[in-house]
Amino acid sequence: MKLLSKITLYTTLSKTVIVLLFIWLLPGIVKDVTSQYTNHNLQEQKKKVLDNIQKRGIDYYFEGDSSYGSYTLLKEEFIALESSNGHAPVDTIFTDSRIVENDTLTYRLLDYTFEYKNKNYLLEIGKTVSTIDQYNRPLQKVALYTLAGLIFFTLILDLLFTRLLLRPLNLIITSKILNRKFPFKETISPVKTSTTDFKYLDQSLTNLASKIKETFEKEREFTSNASHELMTPISILQNKMENVMMDQELSETSREKVVSMLTILNRLKKIVRSLLLISRIENDQYVKTDQIKPYVLLEEVVNELKDRIELRKIRIVQSLSHSIVLTRVNRDLIFQLIYNLINNAIRYNQEEGEIEITDQIIQGKSYIIHIKDAGIGIPAHELETIFDRFKKAGRKADEGYGLGLSIVKSIAQYHDIRIAVQSQYGKGSTFSIHFPYGN
């Protein structure tokens, strides 16, 4: 999952949880707050009454009577004061029902006993519960809507900001990682960002790529230079040996020695030539402007290898489509690629074996040529290294020098061709050439 999706998911979920938690807690909180507030209110009123009694005397309320009662028009609130003899002293707040003028209503009540001029009195102040609760619902609603609105607003803001924040990261990933091809030849300008972490990441990736590029260039240059420098001495040696061979006086043993030296030199020459070819491909020294018909090229390759095919009595079965045209390739290199693969298929085949060459189109994606031999096959653990230079899969030491497939790999890489290998040890191998095709 992408970081942005994760953050989006997390933010949305966490905020939803907060809203749900709030919805769950809100009635309790509101009830608690209003009850506290009512209690406080009742206490205030009690204080006022006591104050009045202190200042103006109890008769301010009693006006000659032995009790006092007053209530508001709709009986939401009332105050009752009476003398209480033998009443246990109380000072509580509780909920209970009272009958006021034939109406039974539930009140929040404050009962308080006090002494005034050696006489005991009981004060009761009440407030209907329904008045207390009447603001609960709208209050809850308003609180809920406000919260939901705020959370929604911050959510949008968070997501927009996260998107903005992570934009450089996306740019880094697409420009520095996804859309780059080894060996990172093109330089890419740094991604603009004020986030130091991203800056650091971007810088590190750029440095890493340029280091890889540098190392690769050095290796390439070395291969190219070394091969060039080796060619001249090899050339001189070869010519000197050829001249020695011409000497009529030369004894048979000496000549045989020179011949074997020439053979070894030949081996050296082939290695250096192959390395040069690989370095030239890696140096982009071939233009990719040719158009080829694979079946024509295959026929040419088979024709070129006719002797070997006939001498080993190998049967070639091919069924390539005649209508496929591959563009933007280097003909000579593709020829060499197919040549090397067919040559291997002949070389590692059984006497009188078969080579089957078929093709396949994956619409809008690739054109695949399968080259299947009935040869010795490649053991599974060696499959990964067969394209590496100088690695040779369990062959005799003097058979080839492991560069044929390296050349294939270089040519393939140069053309964005993927080569897949399937092999069963002892039964044969199938090399599949995936040409990009159809875009």
Add this chain to the structure above:
Amino acid sequence: MNVLIVEDEKSMALEMEFFLKKAGYLCDLAFTGKQARQIMSDHPFDFILLDLGLPDLDGLEVLKDAKKNCPEASYIILTARGDLEDRIKGLDLGADDYLPKPFSLLELQSRMQAISRRKSGLNDSVAPLGDFIIDLNKRMVLFNGEEIELSRREFDLLSYLMLHKNRPLTRAQLSDHVWGDFSDDDYDSNFIDVHIKNIRKKMMAFASVDWLQTVRGTGYKIKI
């Protein structure tokens, strides 16, 4: 035949000279581009073997000038650079052939002879080979006017041995000539044996092929 060898690597030039002299050519040497220009203006040549990697001048420039001064000479470009572009440019500028280093002196001689044959017409392209006649231009081997069917590679082998008659050639030299860049070492030297066997079989049906000899520990030669 006069040959000018333009090659900055002295020991290389000397080997070429040694070989070509034995093959009957008259050789001059030039180790720099300037030297080459000097010698070319002195007297004409039949062949100019030109290394492109000269220390003082661009080989291709030397070739351009030389073509003006010695238009009748045949040019073979020798280079260790081996770039495709050099090859194309060289041939565009009128070089007759191109040999990437390292090359076999035998190959050099055979290329020179091929150019001579091409330039001189048919006359010296036909030669006796035992009781047979080999026509290098038409690529045919005849016995009493009847053509012997040889495959392309079989003819290549036979004609190469013929060009270097009386000299033993190694299997590597033969496979290098026949397969060039695509030659595949030991793997191909076995094929050389098979090819020679086939050539012998095909020709023995007409007459003796004793002239096609196996040289123990070396390879093959045509002795006539």
